[in-house]
Amino acid sequence: AQSVTQLGSHVSVSEGALVLLRCNYSSSVPPYLFWYVQYPNQGLQLLLKYTTGATLVKGINGFEAEFKKSETSFHLTKPSAHMSDAAEYFCAVSRPGGKLIFGQGTELSVKP
Amino acid sequence: SQTIHQWPATLVQPVGSPLSLECTVEGTSNPNLYWYRQAAGRGLQLLFYSIGIDQISSEVPQNLSASRPQDRQFILSSKKLLLSDSGFYLCACSSGGSHEKLFFGSGTQLSVL
Numbered sequence: 052a053q054s055v056t057q058l059g060s061h062v063s064v065s066e067g068a069l070v071l072l073r074c075n076y077s078s079s080v081p082p083y084l085f086w087y088v089q090y091p092n093q094g095l096q097l098l099l100k101y102t103t104g105a106t107l108v109k110g111i112n113g114f115e116a117e118f119k120k121s122e123t124s125f126h127l128t129k130p131s132a133h134m135s136d137a138a139e140y141f142c143a144v145s146r147p148g149g150k151l152i153f154g155q156g157t158e159l160s161v162k163p
Numbered sequence: 164s165q166t167i168h169q170w171p172a173t174l175v176q177p178v179g180s181p182l183s184l185e186c187t188v189e190g191t192s193n194p195n196l197y198w199y200r201q202a203a204g205r206g207l208q209l210l211f212y213s214i215g216i217d218q219i220s221s222e223v224p225q226n227l228s229a230s231r232p233q234d235r236q237f238i239l240s241s242k243k244l245l246l247s248d249s250g251f252y253l254c255a256c257s258s259g260g261s262h263e264k265l266f267f268g269s270g271t272q273l274s275v276l
Binding site for chain 1: 167169197201212253255264265267268
């Protein structure tokens with residue numbers, strides 16, 4: 052079975068500061084990993100995904116994530132937070148051809 | 164690319180009343196379709212998924228049901244709503260035989276009072 056744990060249901064950073072959202076997964080097979088973002092009153096959209104190949108994945112809006120198999124992690128980072136980054140972020144895992152399993156979500160607040 | 168239409172955007176219903184949420188998809192054929200629920204303070208929970216017309220799998224036992232009368236139409240229903248059915252419901256689709264990249268609708272905020 053697969054599962055995802057997002058550490059911290061709420062993260063607050065200052066504008067311009069580093070954003071780090073943590074995600075750890077459990078999977079008995081090589082996983083596919085995803086980060087989705089949900090802006091207020093909207094559906095979710097894909098930020099980035101890792102399937103195979105390079106373990107550092109770049110996504111939209113300056114976000115990136117690194118797959119670390121030894122740590123079973125897929126943390127999301129952005130060097131400099133912007134006010135528009137305030138949203139809820141979901142980490143998800145699947146196996147090839149399998150359904151997405153989402154984490155509990157992390158709400159990111161950005162202070163001016 | 165796919166476009167997902169989901170309505171209504173908000174809904175307030177009394178306990179015991181019926182529910183029907185509709186989702187339609189444009190821009191793709193034979194999509195995989197999903198209903199997720201996001202309860203307040205919690206993550207996304209997969210409720211139902213469908214790989215084809217009248218082919219629906221339920222992920223968790225609950226007070227809800229789903230139907231897929233047409234290839235690009237997915238309906239979430241209940242005969243009698245419970246307070247615990249309150250939440251944000253999201254329809255999603257994926258294509259190409261893959262469950263992986265999901266496209267989401269804008270969601271329905273359901274309040275059961």
